[in-house]
Each structure stands twice: as structure tokens, then as C-alpha cells.
Amino acid sequence: MSDLSSLSVAFPSQSSAARLQLLVLSNGHGEDIIAVRILQALLQQSNPPDIYVLPLVGEGHAYQKLDVPLIGSVRNMPSGGFVYMDSRQLVKDVRGGLLQLTLSQIKAVRRWVNQQKKLGNRTGILAVGDIVPLLFATFSGANYAFVGTAKSEYYVRDEGGLLPRKNKGAKWENFSGSIYHPWERWLMSRPRCRAVFPRDSLTTEILQKFQVPAFDFGNPMMDGLEPSFPTGRFYTADLQQQEINRPLVVTLLPGSRAPEAYNNWETIMVAVSALIASFRDRNSVFHTHSTVVFLGAIAPGLDFTTLTQTLTTQGWRPHAEPPVQLGDSNCLTFKQKNAYLVLTQNAYNDCLHLADLAIAMAGTATEQFVGLGKPAIAIPGDGPQYNPGFAEAQSRLLGPSLILVDQPGQVAKIVQSLFKNPDTLQLIADNGLRRMGQPGAARRIAECLQSKL
Template sequence: MPGRLLVLSNGHGEDLIALRVLQALHRRRPELEIAVLPLVGEGVAFAAAEAAGVLRRIGPRRQLPSGGFSNQSLRGLLADLGAGVLGLSWRQWRLVRRWGRCGDPVLAVGDLLPLLLAWGSGAPYGFIGTPKSDYTWASGPGTAGLAALYHRCKGSEWDPWEWALMATRRCRLVAMRDALTARGLRRHGVEALAPGNPMMDGLQAEPLPPILQGRRRLLLLGGSRMPEALGNLRRLLEALARLSAAEPLLVLAPCGSRPSPEEWAPLLQRLGFEPLPGPPPAQAAAAWQRGSVLLLVGPGRFAAWAGCAELGLAAAGTATEQLVGLGVPALSLPGPGPQFKLGFAQRQSRLLGGSVAVCRTPQALAQGLAHLLLDPQHRAALGRIGARRMGPPGGSEALARLLEQRLLQPAAGPGGMMG
């Protein structure tokens, strides 16, 4: 049995999904040596697991100007080219090829780039396809455009060259985020599975302290890519200021390592918030007040706070999907990008069945928020849609078991055959 596994992931959301699966795999196979090559960014999501000895990050990596979204704009592509993305990709390719010559397996998490690298390694590989879902064209708002027609003609959001890479003999596991997408791939000869969505694992809400009871509860998500995240947060908070709320509001603002509480401070001060003295409640790092709005900043508090909210104000990718998967609908406000642009937001809304409503202007967001706060039945209906689209927790353990059985064991049959 191989004692090593190389994991390729290409984005912050993909890193988080890979991390959950690898933690589950480590519990099953603690002796397995897991190496992670983040293809986009520094892979900071893996830092704590690396410190705990679960895995190690290897290879060349760099934070690119586009944040991994160079395919969404010419400006982002040119910025990445100027930052040396071609040289970076070449060095990553060479590392994967060297790994493959040893015959140890490779796991790709994401879309075409890690899948192509895994295939090019020459080693056995598995694939967890995270960003694409047939829900984006099969149902939901905005499924009558040219992109939806293109995917409908193919019968899958994945493309023919991706089907080919998933169906090779060396590909021993193909896992999709939902059963609808897996079924579409099976029609094209890819024995894809949908064992569960790791994005919904590890989200255990903590009860809010009594001092915060009696307030309407919103979750604020601006994303994790700087400096875009600060711009997203500013626009969301400016839209919130247009709301004429009769009740006091609690705005829970979980974040990652960036933006830090120190980076929040100038933004909130410019928007008229004042810091509250004393220790902040709910294990927040900082508490700010503006009129009847209390805002808590909490690095690493997403899992604890997400399930406490009634609604989300969102300009983020993975975190928004997780939020609506918990049954909490959201309103989004696209910006200049590079990630959370109008096209990205609309695709996300289609993926999630309209449980995230795309607002074109701050005024539209404030109006939508006021409507949903007054309509608990509509909120509940949207929440049920989001929960169905994302699926129940448990996907990490299921995927770890499949990896152990199919990728970490010598395979006797065709790699693309999953049954």
C-alpha cells in the first residue's frame, strides 16, 4: 500500500474542502504521508493542520494578483502574467511529474488545472470536482441564457476534455458535489459519484450569549481575498446603512486571517462605527456600534456564528454556499472583482436555487433585506432550497473512505471504472 499522497488544490475554497477530507483521511490512516501543493495562493488554510503534523505543504506557491480568477478578466490575466504565473505553473508541473515517477497517487481538488496536472503526473489519481454543478443550468433563476443553453446541449457543466481526463484508466475516483452533476457525467462514460459535500462538515453553531438576545441577526461575508474583501465589506455596510430598521441589529462578521481586526478598524471608523470598550461578547475580537447596529468582528468564527444568523449579506464564494446550506438565505452585492463580480454572483444564485438573491445596487439590497426580515415564511422557504442544494454533512468521511479504498489500494481494474 502506498505511504504517500500528493494533493493539488487551486483556490481558497478548494483548500478548505481538501483540508476537511484530509483531516478525515488522517484519522483513518495516520501513518499516511500527505503532501499538499496549493496551486493558487499560499495555502494558508492548511497551516494549522501542517503544524499539527497532519500534512505538509510543498512546492512553489505565490499569491497572484487575480486571486486565482484570471479567467474572469483580461486585466486579471495580464496581472498574473506580469507576476510570473507561467514560470510558477511550470515549476509546479515539474514537481508533479517528479512525484508521478515514484508511482505514488495524486488527488486533484478543484477543476481543470489540478485535474490536468494529476493526469500529467503519470501516476494513479483521483478527482474531487468542487466548483461546477449542473444546477447552474438545469434549474433556478437565470437559466435561459447562452451559457445555460451551451451546457444543456452538452448535458453537463463539465466539458468534453474534462470528461476524457476523468474517464482514463488511471483515474480511480471521481466525486462530484451533488447527485445531479454526477448523473450528468455518467451519461458521458464517467463513473462519477456524489458521496456528500465536505463544505457542510464542521459547521457547529454556538449559542449567542443572553446579552445579544432580542436583536435581528445578520451575517456579513466579504470574502477572504485582499484588497477586494475590504471593498466588498464597505459596499455591504453602506447598503446596510440605507435600511430603516425598527429593531436593533446584530451584524456578525466572521473572517479569516485577512482582513485582520486591525484592517477592519479604518473601514469601520470611516463608516461611522465606534469601538465599544471592554471585552467583546461571543468570543469576538472586536465590537463596534453605530446607532442601533452592533457589529462583531470574529476571526475564525464562521462555523460558530453562521447558524445563528437569520440572513446573510454576502460577497463571498465558499462561505456563502455554506451559509445557505445551513438554511440561512442571503443577499449578495457584486462589485468590481476580481472574484465577486456580477457574473460570479449570478452563477452562484443559479447554483443555489435563488436562495442567494443578487442585488444590483445598494438600495436594492436594503429593500430586499427589509422585505425578508418581515417575511419569515419566505426566509424559511429559501433556506430549505439552499439546504437541499448543498446537501447534508458527512461528505468528508465518505470521501476519505473512498480514497482509502480506491486510490490508496492497488487497483486491479480500469481506473475510470468506479463500481
């Protein structure tokens, strides 16, 4: 990919006119990752498009693995893209040059489209995220498609109807009969908008009632999560005995942004200590498990040293080998009596698949975990991302699969309750799969883009 820190405009020659020229706009790190998954699937199609990108938030590092040209300026903002959660963050971004950056990006998109038209090329825009890239696409003059990652009808309703809300302003979210407001639906129903890909079936169903060209293809967030081992690796012919002997596995998801993730980690470790204490109780529902294993799924950008300092102060000591096999030879293992804790930055998928449940203070990672049919217990932090407002909204999005607690010490009681009620676990499994969808969405979206654009 072209230099991310400066303006780098690239245009194709006329020899590529037979192929679609596709510009991808995304506004956030998570959106960049989703866009990359779709682009990887597109590149595997016959006669794939020529691809160009413009990440509207951040520097778009996720695109580097594709080696695709950048058409305009990019810059990290102080908020990291979380301006919608805190007006103070927006003020910081404006002072940091947000308006100038946005203006230059609008000009870059128009310049790219006009240049393609002069060359006689077929053009299309894929907008990934929320109304911001959708606006860019709508007024670009090109045909476009939209992957809506930010909104879901589950924020305001479930299959049974509207959710009860304490917030007096909550009616505003659904005042027109959809989580997507009339002006957003107008942008999605223009003739040049060829396809809209909502994040779940319920949202698709509502949008279709408003004549939006919405397709129910699933959520690309659930793609690319395959573990490094066969998913039935724990089990033998004697399933019951195998289940009793295997460890209870809890994945820890502190988020990916520093310094917030370090604060989240300290909070999570309080919950871990409380869970270990309940695990040793002879009356515990876990008394049949010989050990408990905690898997810390740590983002590559975080510092192991900072995390291990917290472990050391709480009595964890280095241990030679991890108690479960992970696809990461560089993981660090710690032990405390009959409990193990493994830190890994390279076995994220394994951490999701091995776990029985998660203690979570993360955005995308929590949703992916729930999408595998597993329960997550969340502890609202101080933000800027995983604050009480975000956590409450995420609990509406994920329904019974995400359980909020006020204090980390309450996690142990919730875990005990969950594993005493297998019917609840089954409900959570069904709910997570329904809300997040089946894998393969990126391929299905790519095939649709090929035909619609």
C-alpha cells in the same frame, strides 16, 4: 509543512512502501481548505497514507496545519487565482511567471511519481479544483481521484430543467448535456481515475449518465462549521416569547481579499444604514425585535483599523460588551442607537449559525451560509472576485437562497419582504440544504479514497 517559498522535494524511504503514497494537487485557497479537510479525515483512518502536497495556485498556507511535505515550487500570482474572470488578470499572471511555474510543477509531479515507482510504492493522486489539477493527475501515470469544486449543474439547470439565460454564449456551458465538457468527462472516465466527487447530487446524477465513476458524498465546504455553542441556545420552553425578545441578527460577509474586501465593506455598510433606518419604522416587520445585531465575519488577513474607520465615519461608537455571546474574546463591539455591530476574526462559525440572514459579497462564505438553510442578499462589487459576472453565476448556483440587488439601499426592502413570507423562508431553507449537502462529506470521501486508491 516545508518552506513554501522555495523548491522543497521530499520522498519517503522504502520502509513506507506498504502504505499508499498520496499526492494532493489543488488550485486555489478555497480548494486548499477543502483538501485539508479531506486529509484530516484520511489521517484519522486506520493505516492512513503518507501525504504530499503541491498547491498549484498561491502558497498553500492552509496545508501548514498538517505538517506535510511540499514536492515543488509555489508562488503567489498577481490575480490571486481569479484569472478565469478577467483576461487582464491572466496577462498579469503570465508576466509574473505563470508559465515557468506551471512547467516546473508538471516536472515535479512526474519526478515524484517516478521516484515512487522506483521505490516500489503504491501511489495515488487526489486532484481538488478544476480541470488544471485534473490534467496534472491524468498525465501523471498514477491512479487518481478528483474532487470537482468549480463546476455544478446548478449553474445551467435545476431539478426542473435548464435555466433561462440572457447571455447568447450560455449554450456553450451545456452544449454536450453537462456542465462538464466532453474533454473533462474523458479525463474523469480514464481507467486510472478511480473516483470523482462532485459538489452536489444533481451534478453526480448527470455525470453518472456518462459512465463517470461519480459518488454523491456531499460537499466538504459544509464540514467543520460547528459553532462554539449549542445551536438551540436562544430558546426556552416559551419559544414564541423567546423569538420575539431575541435580536434580529445579520451577518456581514465582505470577502477575504484586500483591497477588494475593504471596498466591499463600505458598500455593505451603506446597506446596513438603510436596514437600520427601516428597522426603526413602526410599520416594519421587525417592530417586535428589540434590537438588531450585525456580525462582521472578518478574514484574519484583513486590518481591523481600516474597517473601524468606516464605522466611525458612519456614527458607530465603541461599546463594552457584545450583545450576543461569541467564541472570540478579542471581538470589537460598536453601538448606534438600538443597533449593535460586532467585528470578529475568530468566530466565523458562530457568525454563520447565529444569523437570520446575511449581506454578502464573498465566494465560499456565502455558499456556506446558504448551505445552513439561510437567505443571503448579495451586492455585486467591482471585483476582481465579487463582480457582477461572479455574483450572477453564484445566484444560479445557489438558486432562491441568494438574492441579488443592484444597489445596497435595496437590501432593506428585500429583508422586509423575506420576513413577511415564511413560506419563502422555508423554501430557501430546503433549497440551501439540498444544493450544499449535509456535513460529513470529508469523512465519506476519505473512506472511499482508502478503498479506491
